[in-house]
């Protein structure tokens with residue numbers, strides 16, 4: 001056999017083996033197959049593959065198909081994780097917030113763990129009009145503060161969304177930035193300023 005046909009045979013055997021084990025395992029999240037396929041690399045440890053209760057539920061269901069009793073439980077549990085800012089001040093610095101929204105690095109094995117994580121907000125949202133590249137999985141956040149005003153209710157709702165998006169939408173696709181310690185309190189405040197400060201590029 002040539003070297004390349006050995007390769008093809010090996011690949012086919014591996015594929016057949018992995019298809020079989022995936023089918024045998026607990027669909028839709030074949031945890032054991034994932035454990036075999038990944039390896040720990042720097043800060044990206046194997047613990048990343050262990051789903052919390054909400055992730056496991058939201059692998060099986062979407063926001064729309066989650067049974068009402070489970071939806072209520074997810075929302076209640078998510079809401080109880082939301083910590084308001086210790087000093088009661090919601091708004092930081094919008095310039096720092098724009099940088100965090102623009103930064104898509106953090107937590108990957110190839111990222112420098114001594115650097116702060118980004119929020120990667122533009123991957124899913126339109127924010128400043130000057131930024132032409134953005135994803136559309138989430139709604140546009142342009143003029144966010146201008147449209148809502150800085151009322152206590154609007155500030156609390158946005159903080160809750162950033163802290164744990166599933167407090168509002170169970171099985172939301174938006175990362176739970178505060179709850180999962182992706183961003184710290186000051187970073188969340190800076191993003192709040194990006195959303196609400198009248199001088200922020202979001203509100204121009």
Ligand code: HEC
Nearest residue numbers: 119120121123124137138139161165169172173174175191
């Ligand atoms: C992976 C995609 C994704 C990322 C990344 C993301 N979001 Fe979201 N966001 C969503 C989706 C989807 C919604 C719509 C509601 C829902 O399903 O949770 C949303 C909703 C929101 C809302 C509520 C909008 C409203 O109309 O009240 C705010 C505020 C928000 N996101 C801010 C942010 C900020 C700030 C960042 C960056 C730190 C961010 N999001 C990152 C997906 C994302």
